[in-house]
Amino acid sequence: MAALTITLPDGSSKELESGKSFSDFVQNQLPFLKEKALAVVLSDGRTVDLSFVPTENTTVKFLTFDDKEGKEVFHHSSAHLLGMAVQRLWPEARLTVGPVIENGPGFFFYDIDFGDLVITVDDLPKIEAEMAKIVKEDLTVKRWELSKEEAIEKFKKENEPYKVELIQGFDAASVSLYGQGEWYDLCRGPHVARTGQLKAFKLTAISGAYWKGDSKNKQLTRIYGVSFPTKKLLDEYIFLIEEAKKRDHRKLGKELDLFSFQDEAPGFPFWHPKGTVLWNTLASYIREECFRRGYQEIKTPAILNSSLWKKSGHWDNFKENMYFTDIDESEFAVKPMNCPGCCLIYKYHMHSYRELPLRFMELGNVHRHEMSGVLHGLFRVRAFTQDDAHIYAPLDKVESEVEDIIDFTFDVYKKFGFTEFKTFIATRPEKSQGSDEDWNLATQALHDALKKKGIEYGIKEGDGAFYGPKIEFNIKDSLGRLWQCGTVQIDFSMPNRFELDFTASDGKKHAPVMIHRAIYGSLERFIGILIEHFEGKFPLWLNPTQIRVLTVAETHSDYAKEVYQDLVMQGFRVELDVRNEKIGSKIRDSIMKRSSYTLILGDKEKEAGSISYRRMGEETTATVSRDGFLSLLKGELN
Structure with a gap:
């Protein structure tokens, strides 16, 4: 043959x-x-x-497992491993669906009808043990097809009503089944060749879920799991998960008294004094960096007439994410984005090509309607501040502006210690506005800018904004997790909708191109990322609690207050602890508060006019003069 x-x-x-x-x-x-x-x-x-x-x-x-699609195959096969183990242990359990997921307490789950039996986390080790037996059996995974009618009959005989219901909803004339050993399930596949490949796994959570997500249907038991081809990878993952729990910004935000969420305003963060220091420090830094690069700061209203949002395209493309209110019998909307207000400021004056590119920046507070189920600390809120900028440029300046924004973005990230990045271009979504020609020009400009900067990038098909394609910048944190933060978007549509123009060198009017850009993305989310990245142990320039001054005994209070006042006058963020407590207890408290420097002042320091200090994370104490300590601090900040 x-x-x-x-x-x-x-x-x-x-x-x-x-x-x-x-x-x-x-x-x-x-x-x-x-x-x-x-x-x-x-x-x-x-x-x-x-x-x-x-x-x-x-x-x-x-x-292979190194590919995204390979991971999906592996995790889907792991869901089948879970389903088989469950039905070996409880033959009357009825399986529904077992998909792969990207976000959640696992990489896959299976929704199962256990009837009157109540399954809890205490049962998970028993299921894992049965899964391990199936892996050890190294069963061959086989695929076969049946006609729709044959499959319905087969699952009816097996008393699998959920499978029957699924098949009845299919348009195809035939369906595929996957089996291993005595067990099989309805599935499109593909799957691994043998159960022995699913070497390392862990069931991570259990919860309730309604069949087809409808509360009118029966409640099922959802079991989540993770899986890897080696135990080493699983152990590394478990370590990262435990480390992530320790670093959870919601937990640390409470411990460090940075922010809170209240029942009176669900999804809206309340910034406490220390959190406000952190917020303001980030705002001041990005503001100063913008000024150095020729940006002008603006502020636009939080509430604008609905006619504006209809003109901008948000009404047709973003209305479900907006809040509305009536004022003087007219409908207004709370702004979900800053760009339309910025366009009104641009339009207020006439512009010449000599002014362009014109760069406006705004730390604009925006509100978006999010469902309560997706709210997640500072990562998903209903009100946040974007470090927004809108640049109006002639077409021939767009690519160079994008290149400058790329440099600006990476400079900012490196300031916070982020050195590994992943970059994508997100292309036109189904729901969009503007001509094909404009979208093609905008997308090509993003490609050209990244190539000119020598930056490797991937493509996210259909993930662009409704008004233009974008570059997405992802930063890798200290746990190796990727966070999508900054974006650069090229927009031909909004300038045309707002009839924006400038006088070109030929004396004619032309529409500028509008470049939207954010580097943090939002201050709230970026702060959440920083809390977890640093585990609350912020660098000196960023730390809300830079220095804590501790007294060994009450007799040292006057000297401690003198040192405290001197440091405050030098512009440092300082806390004073003159409580009548043992010094060991005070030091532990300072460590818990993540102070960059802890000063310990006793008889020796008072007599010599010196300072004994400990750096955050160190157990040794050093003694220097007060001037020497100031030089140390200023050197670290510079």
């Missing part, structure tokens, strides 16, 4: 005997992938199992 030609991503080709599967191909031609390959992407875009037998020449990509 003639052999098929299988072409690999690097352009090389190898032969596969006709009638053999991709599993055979890996075994014979790519043995280094034997334990890593999970599925195969064909040249027509289909993703298939390794057991798939090709019938024609094709270009392939073998998916």
Whole structure:
């Protein structure tokens, strides 16, 4: 029989005997992938199992756990492992759906109807033990197809009503099933070749969930899990999860007295004095950096007439995320974005090409209607402040402006100790406004700017704003997590809608291009990221509690107050602790408050006019003169 030609991503080709599967191909031609390959992407875009037998020449990509799609295959197979274990332990349990998820307490879950049986977290170890048995059995995973009618009949006999209901809703004439050992489930696949590949897993949470997300339907038990191809990866993940719990900004925000949320305003943060210091420090820093780069600061109203939002396009594309109110029998909206107000300021004056690019920055407070179920500390709130800027530029200056914004963005991130980044271009979404020509020009300008700066980037298809494509900047924190923060968006639409113009060198009127940009994204969310990144141990310039002055005994209070006042007059953020408590207790309290420097003042320091201090995270104490300590602080800030 003639052999098929299988072409690999690097352009090389190898032969596969006709009638053999991709599993055979890996075994014979790519043995280094034997334990890593999970599925195969064909040249027509289909993703298939390794057991798939090709019938024609094709270009392939073998998916591993290093690929996003490979992880999805692995985690979906892990959901099947969970489902099989549950039905071995409780044969009367009825399975519904077991999808892969990106956000939540696991990478996958299975919704299960246990009838009258109540399953709790105490049952999870028992399920894990059964899953481990199935892994050890190293069962072959098989796929087969049935007609829709055959599948309905099969699942009716097996008393699987949820599967029957699902199949009845399908338009296809046939459905696929996946089985391992005595167990099988309705599934499109693909899946791993053997259960033995699912070596490391953990069930992470259990909760209730309604069938099809409808509270009128029966409540099911949802079991979440994570899985990895090695125990080492699982252990690393568990360590990061525990570390993330310790760093949770909601927990640390309360401990450090930075902010709170109140029942009287759900989703709206209340900034306490120390949190306000942190907020203001970030605002002052970005404001100063903007001024250095030729930005002018503006402020626009929080509430504007609905006619403005209809003109800008927000009414048609963003209305469900907005708050509305009536004033003098007219409808107004609380601003969800700052850009339309900025356009009114631009339009207030006539402009010449000599003024452009014109850069306006605004620390604008915006409000967005978020469902209560998605609120999450400072990461998802209903009111936040964007470090917004809108740049009006002629077309021939757009690319250079974007390049400058890229440099600006990375300079800011590096100030906070972020050195690893991931960058994307987000393209036109289905719900959008503007011409194809403008979108193509805007998208190409973003591509060209990133290429000119030598920055590697990925593509997020359809994730752009409704008015223009954007660059998304992701920063990697100290736990290796990626956070999407800054954006650069090119907008041809809004200047046209607001009839903005400038007089060009030829004396004619032209519409400027509007560039939207934010670097923090929002101050609130960025502060949440910083709290977790630093574990509340902020660098000196940022720390709300830079110095705490402690007394060993009451007799040292006058000297401590003198030192305290001197440091305050030098512009430092200082707290004084002259309580009649043991010095060990005071030091522990200072450590808990994450003070950058703890000063310990006793007889020796009082007599010599010196200072003994400990840096945050250190256990040794050093003694210097007061002038020496000031030089140390100023040196660290510079």
